[in-house]
Amino acid sequence: MTGKTEERHAQLELCIPFVFGRLNPGNRKQFEAHLATGCEQCRAELSGLYEATALLPLMLRQEAPPSGVRQRLLSRISSKRPEPQRSEPRGQRPSQPQQREKVVTPSLRPERPWYLYASIVMGALLIVALVIFVNQLVGTASSQEKKIAELQSELQLKQDVFAVLQAEGVETVLLTSVTPGSAERGKIFWDPAKHNAVIQTSNLPAESDGKQYQLWVLKEKKYISAGVFDVTAEKGNALKAIPLPAADKQAIEGFAVTLEPKGGSMEPTGPIQLHGATR
């Protein structure tokens, strides 16, 4: 009895990742099987979560799709009849067990030095060890200085990002690629009152040598530079706080990202990679 209750509580923890679609296939299947048992607690939890998350789209500006969409929907369903009431089965992805390679390391047998020279060798070793130790200390100090500088810049970035994200009246502008179906994306979190912004991008191609991405503000049909930024080589991601040119909120029509010579250009010379309108 207690076990059953505990199991239900454990499953309750899975409700949020389930609603956000973040459960792995195994856990998802297990959770669906649990739901199929009719657990009232989890069903009520899920219903509440679906209801709560469905409020988020109501925050977006409502806009009806173009009129042709309704007609396309009607022609699509005209040949189909609704399925009879049933529960949806879901597929299961087989798990792939990972094989581990056994790593064999050869053992080293130290040679025994001749006892007459042992003290000389030991002395030499001590000197070498001392030199290595001193070098390491110097190296550690400089690498720690480097680490401190990295952490300081990381902290500064974090503070800048937090400041924009938490600002009153912050606007979000989505940046999309001009190529349909492209996964290149970006977002501008923009604080119009303080003229600060955070740019976040994903899947942008890594810059070639001598090139750098540049953010532009579209104001009165003219592009004004808002600075350059770099993306990570593996995923084309970037996160950077960027001060924007001072301008009224209404005057800023949009943002764009282009690939420019390193250091940036006075006006866009490369093709537009991402763009988004403030509307």
Next chain:
Amino acid sequence: MQHSAFTQRQQYDREDTDLLKRIQRSDQRALTSLYDRYAAVLYPLSLRMTGSKEEAEDLVIEVFAQAWEKAGSYAPHHGSVYAWITALCRAKGTEKVRSANQRRRGNEESATPTRKSSDSEEQSAGTEPAIVLKGVTEDVRSSIKSLSKLELRLLELSYYEGQSQSDLARMLRIPLGTIKAKMRRGIQKLRQVSTQEAK
């Protein structure tokens, strides 16, 4: 005033359940009523997720087509009909974005496509402000003010873009524990708003 919007919402829920029953009996007019009521919410949601007008239109069609075919699979644990249809849209949108990302990775080696500027400010021909949910929406917007900016932003990134908590921690350089706590708190507050709505 707030009470009237909530009452209106309850009225919608009852009507939606009836529409779904009629859809199960192959009543196309019921589907168009559901479409007229919620397309103006699902289209911006689709646009937010896919970032493309064409894909957003396709997504809206897929969602309502699925609502037509699978109306029988709706169950009370999906929340209201509006919550169910929104969750369908979100799940399909996430799937669409994921497969587009996978396709892109597969084609990464191919030549860089020629880009030309497109008119991002072009308005779609049939666009008109939807007023059906206006009262409810305004009410929700003011209630959601109880969420901090960061809580709301994290929920939006997770909801619209399918970002996991660890993705968000990495992307925003915020500790994972903070992300988890903020999101949990944000969800709790959203739930308070939605239960308040239901009263």
